[in-house]
Amino acid sequence: MSTATPANTGAHPVEKVGGQTATFVDQRLGSNKFLSRNLSKVFPEHWSFMLGEIALYSFIVVLLTGTYLTLFYKPSMAEVIYEGSYVPLQGIYMSEAYASTLNISFDIRGGLLIRQMHHWAALIFVAAVAVHMFRVFFTGAFRKPREFNWLVGVALTTLALAAGFTGYSLPDDLLSGTGLQIIRGILQSIPIVGTWIAFFVFGGEYPGGDIISRLYSAHILLVPGLILALVTVHLIMVWTQKHTQFPGPGRTNNNVVGYPLLPIYMAKAGGFFFIVFGIIALLSGLVNINPVWIFGPYTPDQVTAGTQPDWYIGWLDGALRLMPNIETVILGFTISWNVFIPAVVIPGILFTGLALYPFLEAWATGDKREHNLLDRPRNAPVRTGIGVMAIVFYGILWLAGGNDLMATTFNMSINAISWTLRILLIVGPPIAFIITKRTCLALQRRDREKLLHGYESGRVLRLPHGEFIEVHQPLNEKELAVISSKPDYPVLPAPQKADIDGVRNPNYRKDMLRHKISAFFYGDNIPKPSAAEIEAGQHHAEEQAEIEAPLHEYEDRDVIYNAHGGVLHHPGMPKTNAEQVAEQETRA
Amino acid sequence: MSKRDDASILPANPPHGEPKLGYLPVADIPHKPRVTDTDPKAARRAERQVASMFILSMLLVVLFVVAFVSIDVSTVIYVPVLGEVGASNLALGLTFGGAIFFIGAGAIQWAKKLMPDVEVVQERHDMTSPKDATEEAAATYERGKEESGFARYPIIRRTLIGALALFPIPLVIMLRDLWQTPPGANPVEILSTTTWRDGERIVPDIGHSTGENVAGIRPEEIPVGGLVSALPMSIKDLKDDPVANMRDRGKSAIILVRMDPEEIRSQQGEGWDYQGILAYSKICTHVGCPIALYEHRTHHLLCPCHQSTFDLADSGDVIFGPAARRMPQLPIRLDEEGFLVAASDFQQPVGPSFWERG
Ligand code: HEM
Numbered sequence: 001m002s003t004a005t006p007a008n009t010g011a012h013p014v015e016k017v018g019g020q021t022a023t024f025v026d027q028r029l030g031s032n033k034f035l036s037r038n039l040s041k042v043f044p045e046h047w048s049f050m051l052g053e054i055a056l057y058s059f060i061v062v063l064l065t066g067t068y069l070t071l072f073y074k075p076s077m078a079e080v081i082y083e084g085s086y087v088p089l090q091g092i093y094m095s096e097a098y099a100s101t102l103n104i105s106f107d108i109r110g111g112l113l114i115r116q117m118h119h120w121a122a123l124i125f126v127a128a129v130a131v132h133m134f135r136v137f138f139t140g141a142f143r144k145p146r147e148f149n150w151l152v153g154v155a156l157t158t159l160a161l162a163a164g165f166t167g168y169s170l171p172d173d174l175l176s177g178t179g180l181q182i183i184r185g186i187l188q189s190i191p192i193v194g195t196w197i198a199f200f201v202f203g204g205e206y207p208g209g210d211i212i213s214r215l216y217s218a219h220i221l222l223v224p225g226l227i228l229a230l231v232t233v234h235l236i237m238v239w240t241q242k243h244t245q246f247p248g249p250g251r252t253n254n255n256v257v258g259y260p261l262l263p264i265y266m267a268k269a270g271g272f273f274f275i276v277f278g279i280i281a282l283l284s285g286l287v288n289i290n291p292v293w294i295f296g297p298y299t300p301d302q303v304t305a306g307t308q309p310d311w312y313i314g315w316l317d318g319a320l321r322l323m324p325n326i327e328t329v330i331l332g333f334t335i336s337w338n339v340f341i342p343a344v345v346i347p348g349i350l351f352t353g354l355a356l357y358p359f360l361e362a363w364a365t366g367d368k369r370e371h372n373l374l375d376r377p378r379n380a381p382v383r384t385g386i387g388v389m390a391i392v393f394y395g396i397l398w399l400a401g402g403n404d405l406m407a408t409t410f411n412m413s414i415n416a417i418s419w420t421l422r423i424l425l426i427v428g429p430p431i432a433f434i435i436t437k438r439t440c441l442a443l444q445r446r447d448r449e450k451l452l453h454g455y456e457s458g459r460v461l462r463l464p465h466g467e468f469i470e471v472h473q474p475l476n477e478k479e480l481a482v483i484s485s486k487p488d489y490p491v492l493p494a495p496q497k498a499d500i501d502g503v504r505n506p507n508y509r510k511d512m513l514r515h516k517i518s519a520f521f522y523g524d525n526i527p528k529p530s531a532a533e534i535e536a537g538q539h540h541a542e543e544q545a546e547i548e549a550p551l552h553e554y555e556d557r558d559v560i561y562n563a564h565g566g567v568l569h570h571p572g573m574p575k576t577n578a579e580q581v582a583e584q585e586t587r588a
Numbered sequence: 589m590s591k592r593d594d595a596s597i598l599p600a601n602p603p604h605g606e607p608k609l610g611y612l613p614v615a616d617i618p619h620k621p622r623v624t625d626t627d628p629k630a631a632r633r634a635e636r637q638v639a640s641m642f643i644l645s646m647l648l649v650v651l652f653v654v655a656f657v658s659i660d661v662s663t664v665i666y667v668p669v670l671g672e673v674g675a676s677n678l679a680l681g682l683t684f685g686g687a688i689f690f691i692g693a694g695a696i697q698w699a700k701k702l703m704p705d706v707e708v709v710q711e712r713h714d715m716t717s718p719k720d721a722t723e724e725a726a727a728t729y730e731r732g733k734e735e736s737g738f739a740r741y742p743i744i745r746r747t748l749i750g751a752l753a754l755f756p757i758p759l760v761i762m763l764r765d766l767w768q769t770p771p772g773a774n775p776v777e778i779l780s781t782t783t784w785r786d787g788e789r790i791v792p793d794i795g796h797s798t799g800e801n802v803a804g805i806r807p808e809e810i811p812v813g814g815l816v817s818a819l820p821m822s823i824k825d826l827k828d829d830p831v832a833n834m835r836d837r838g839k840s841a842i843i844l845v846r847m848d849p850e851e852i853r854s855q856q857g858e859g860w861d862y863q864g865i866l867a868y869s870k871i872c873t874h875v876g877c878p879i880a881l882y883e884h885r886t887h888h889l890l891c892p893c894h895q896s897t898f899d900l901a902d903s904g905d906v907i908f909g910p911a912a913r914r915m916p917q918l919p920i921r922l923d924e925e926g927f928l929v930a931a932s933d934f935q936q937p938v939g940p941s942f943w944e945r946g
């Protein structure tokens with residue numbers, strides 16, 4: 001296309017126009033250089049790679065629907081008498097913010113749909129961000145060279161929570177106001193500066209008349225602006241570093257196997273955008289979310305029982321519920337540990353730990369190599385264990401956020417539930433860690449068996465000389481590649497106390513610590529058999545399978561063709577595997 | 589301290605361009621041709637499928653417009669499973685959502701059935717810049733440093749750093765008036781006092797819906813075992829001064845409970861009740877939710893937010909949950925006209941703790 005000129009007669013009309021446009025733009029921006037490099041960019045495929053896409057697409061939906069909402073929503077705390085068409089609230093005093101939200105829901109055509117789309121998209125956005133982060137964590141995709149992008153991701157997660165919380169408060173209904181009241185209490189619990197911070201945030205004593213307009217500017221400008229900027233950086237980094245891939249046939253640390261951007265990846269990703277968008281719209285047509293008209297307008301002296309915050313805030317609520325009621329007064333100053341620890345300290349530690357994890361792991365294992373091939377979670381048992389531990393911790397707090405619902409549903413004492421959850425919160429995560437680590441190691445052992453002996457087919461054969469064998473089948477190509485991809489993660493060697501000349505090693509203690517941590521990480525890993533052992537094992541399984549083959553010749557077998565599709569064979573396009581093999585053979 | 593290269597401890601990755609093969613040679617990726625690759629009829633069928641989805645999408649947009657202009661927003665209909673729903677929202681959601689969804693479904697079907705599904709391989713390139721680029725950048729940087737004299741003029745350097753460090757200060761200072769502090773006001777005092785004072789009449793909270801006033805509450809209006817949410821009579825009207833009204837609701841709101849005087853084990857001050865009627869703050873001492881769940885047999889007050897439980901027959905002490913302090917009690921008495929009034933302000937700050945509370 002880069003050579004297309006207006007004189008390029010005989011081309012298909014669409015192509016011609018495309019070519020002309022490309023030339024027009026190229027002469028001004030030099031864009032064809034970029035296109036020639038990038039239109040054929042290869043993207044690996046895996047279902048879990050779609051999580052980040054879902055986050056991106058739901059964010060776009062949130063931007064579109066949010067912009068529409070700003071046209072009708074009024075961020076004002078002035079009191080008005082409601083006169084819209086929702087009968088139960090007619091004639092009642094409420095803030096303009098709440099009245100305009102009712103207006104959007106009941107008097108503006110399509111308003112409720114857009115409001116619900118905004119809320120559903122926001123929930124899906126935060127969920128997709130969180131699950132995407134877990135995918136990156138468990139597969140070790142945060143390792144060199146992608147540590148920066150992990151940091152950007154942690155910042156995005158924090159901002160997503162901020163966006164959700166500021167938005168949740170805007171309708172100024174009873175539920176969202178109660179959330180703000182809790183935030184006020186949390187701010188006040190911060191030692192030394194807390195009282196003043198609360199007064200600054202609310203423009204005076206709670207609730208004041210400013211908070212809604214302040215949240216509004218944060219919600220529609222500051223936070224989404226930052227998210228948009230960071231998402232851009234995030235994607236540019238993914239693009240230049242190229243996506244990681246799972247192990248598989250032909251996949252190495254130094255290549256990318258997948259589909260080219262044009263046409264197939266673009267069609268799939270573009271199509272998927274419309275699918276996500278469409279599902280959000282369908283969901284919003286079918287399922288109510290945040291029916292603010294039921295809760296009524298906010299007033300600080302009323303509350304509804306048994307209500308739940310959006311899912312991503314529930315764990316903080318649970319932490320507030322589980323914390324024992326400790327408060328100390330020192331030299332006339334009050335420290336509310338019961339609020340400060342669960343609402344500020346614990347989230348602070350979790351997010352800091354999250355941000356630092358890639359650097360801690362690299363330090364602990366001494367692994368500073370580039371990793372473009374993803375880990376299977378079982379091959380990094382300690383990391384997987386830490387991740388599961390965090391999920392269990394989060395899950396228990398989240399459950400605690402519903403302790404009143406549990407008590408009423410199962411008719412149990414809330415006291416008993418709270419104590420059970422407190423104990424679980426302490427012992428649950430370590431137990432989860434141990435179980436996960438053991439499970440990972442067991443899976444590694446099974447993998448080793450498969451490499452050494454192939455599959456256990458479960459069929460027993462009697463050989464002509466009377467011996468019984470269980471038939472093992474060789475692994476297929478894909479499994480063999482995936483399982484044998486297991487990397488060697490050596491333990492850092494133990495340091496010497498002194499060298500031969502008796503000079504003391506000044507780094508001895510530090511190195512010893514690292515040796516121990518690294519041994520904790522990878523010391524238990526089950527070694528992978530050598531290449532020769534694998535080959536022998538697979539060969540043996542093949543022989544067994546051959547003995548058995550005549551017994552079920554008639555069974556259908558899938559015919560596997562090799563791909564020599566002629567479609568992609570013009571210069572500039574990436575090579576197919578077949579071509580690569582050929583090339584390597586000639587090189588050899 | 590010498591800088592140690594950790595990479596040297598572990599076997600390095602092979603250099604780029606010389607792919608590390610593991611145990612498998614780069615093999616042909618197994619590929620099974622699809623029906624649409626081999627059967628032209630199937631391919632045409634797929635083509636028709638994709639086109640019909642795009643047509644369906646267009647039709648749904650037309651239906652959306654029809655629904656938009658013809659369905660009244662306030663029409664409520666009954667739909668099995670969904671229950672009572674707004675007809676407009678349902679119709680708009682289904683048509684709009686469907687129109688978008690089918691574009692996506694068509695595109696993916698197209699990609700899956702008709703576009704080449706052969707996986708291809710691309711080499712990665714080392715992220716680290718080639719040596720000469722690094723050297724050139726370093727040289728340019730050195731030259732820039734030299735030409736600017738950054739190293740040569742220490743006074744310029746230090747004053748520049750000083751200026752850059754100071755210039756954001758106004759940006760921070762200007763945040764000061766986020767709270768336009770009235771002269772002499774300080775947060776500690778504000779948080780420690782409410783509108784209650786001796787003789788302030790207690791009025792029932794008849795909701796935020798009207799600005800009406802009532803004369804007050806007479807003791808006989810509260811039965812034993814009953815609970816009344818109440819406010820100070822001098823509370824500003826919601827319409828005239830919403831900020832003051834909301835502030836007092838968030839701070840001065842109280843509950844009155846009545847129990848058999850025999851059952852009162854203790855209270856926060858001698859004779860603070862009136863014939864078994866006790867007044868407590870309504871604002872939870874944990875993080876400030878208003879509380880009105882009262883179990884009159886046990887005299888327990890339960891906060892709906894995090895389940896802190898207070899024993900109102902025993903000075904409002906915490907008996908369960910994350911709240912650390914008892915509910916502040918308001919001393920009450922009867923005025924000349926026979927209405928309940930406060931006997932003073934609260935003797936301790938109400939609501940969540942704060943640093944200077946002591
Ligand atoms: C970045 C991610 C965002 C998230 C997670 C988010 C989340 C939310 C949530 C949960 C609500 C409450 C909705 C309800 O149930 O009424 C809300 C309201 C609102 N959002 Fe967003 N939002 C985001 C971005 C935006 C943007 C970019 C805009 C505008 C450009 C916007 C404009 C609004 C408006 C005007 C409201 C109030 C609407 C109402 O109360 O009816 N939001 N947001």
Ligand code: FES
Pocket residue numbers: 872873874875876877891892893894895896909910911
């Ligand atoms: S606000 Fe009452 S228990 Fe938390």
